[in-house]
Amino acid sequence: MGKILSIGALATLTGCKVVTIRYYEQIGMLPEPGRSAGGHRVYDRHHLERLRFIRRARELGFPLKTVRGLLALSERADDAPCAEVDRMAATRLREVRAKIADLRALEATLERLLKQCGHTTLDECRILDAFRGEPVDAGV
Amino acid sequence: MGKILSIGALATLTGCKVVTIRYYEQIGMLPEPGRSAGGHRVYDRHHLERLRFIRRARELGFPLKTVRGLLALSERADDAPCAEVDRMAATRLREVRAKIADLRALEATLERLLKQCGHTTLDECRILDAFRGEPVDAGV
DNA sequence: ATAGGACCTCTAGCTGCTATAGGTTCAAGG
DNA sequence: CCTTGAACCTATAGCAGCTAGAGGTCCTAT
Incomplete structure (x- = not known):
């Protein structure tokens, strides 16, 4: 109607x-x-x-x-043929998977930082140290 | 120097x-x-x-x-105390985890759609159907 | 008849950059 | 010393995908 x-x-x-x-x-x-x-x-x-x-x-x-x-x-x-639709969905799936992988690396890094934290004072905070220190790969 | x-x-x-x-x-x-x-x-x-x-x-x-x-x-x-730093990192970790969960749901949906695809023609494309059909929860 | 919610247009703002145009400065080679 | 071309400068606009606000009009229920 x-x-x-x-x-x-x-x-x-x-x-x-x-x-x-x-x-x-x-x-x-x-x-x-x-x-x-x-x-x-x-x-x-x-x-x-x-x-x-x-x-x-x-x-x-x-x-x-x-x-x-x-x-x-x-x-x-x-x-x-609907191949193009298929391709678009496959592309999107790859993007999603890549993003998940990125985020998992971030998750691991953040977990590590939080574990290291001694819950003490600002001047000996390990988390801030991690931001300040010499170049290190954030992941792994 | x-x-x-x-x-x-x-x-x-x-x-x-x-x-x-x-x-x-x-x-x-x-x-x-x-x-x-x-x-x-x-x-x-x-x-x-x-x-x-x-x-x-x-x-x-x-x-x-x-x-x-x-x-x-x-x-x-x-x-x-460095509690605030800790809190910020913990907040970020929660966000990252939430985002991962979202993306995993998307991943599953996209995988399902791609698997359903019969690789035929536009007018019987299952992927397009999924977008067109009546409201359904995209996830699960 | 009137109240107040839903609607209208228009403009500007959000995040975090990136791109373009049109010009100036700097450092190295001749 | 002079030239060349890369690196620098400013200023403005643009990207995605909406969202927010101002200031006004319409519609419906009482």
Whole structure:
């Protein structure tokens, strides 16, 4: 059915903030909706679906630029091979894994620093020493 | 010894880019250095140490605001307890762990999507379906 | 009729840099 | 001493992805 939605309703349904919806419109991620007599934005099912798509892709960490590409492919939806979608997801997966590896190294370093801390005074703080000392690899 | 450094030399020694050093000066993270007759910045050992401190803290992901606090505590270096340093590091560790957990959920979702992909055509792409379908928890 | 919440536009701000333009200085080779 | 070209200078704008604020209008329920 052609249910009609205010921007606030759309925000509630998608978990997207009102200002973010307007921002997406501004940068062309969402088509301009209709307007009520008084100038309020009026959305329909298509906007809802598109915004949900965007939100989900964003939750997986795809940058907006990539989301645009995914939307384009989704709208095409013909019999072309979906290899490009696959590639985008694989790229994102590699990024996520790389980031996890980085963060794990940080985690180890921070754990080590915290363990070393004698809980004494500023002038003999081992954590501050670690920042001050001669160049050392932060990781390992 | 009172060795003198150009901004480029400082950049090389710290692994920090020249423009970033100027940026740090601009936002008050680094004190204004002396100048040569022609107006070039001239740094000394103190700048080098301070910048190294900043870099190391940044590598661990502390935001600049926190680095300011750490620098202040490092410069105090009296017999006050170092609990605050400890707290900052512990906070950062919690953030890192939370981020790792988030990313692992993303990793699992992306792996699942990629595994589902039948490598066929756009109109029956499972990955796109996942973005399009009804609301589902992305994780688990 | 009116209150107050939801909506409107516009501009500026956030983090942490990075990029560009258009010019000046410095150090090494001839 | 002079030239060349790398390194330096300032100033402004841009990136991602929103978020916040000011100052005003609309809509709906009582």
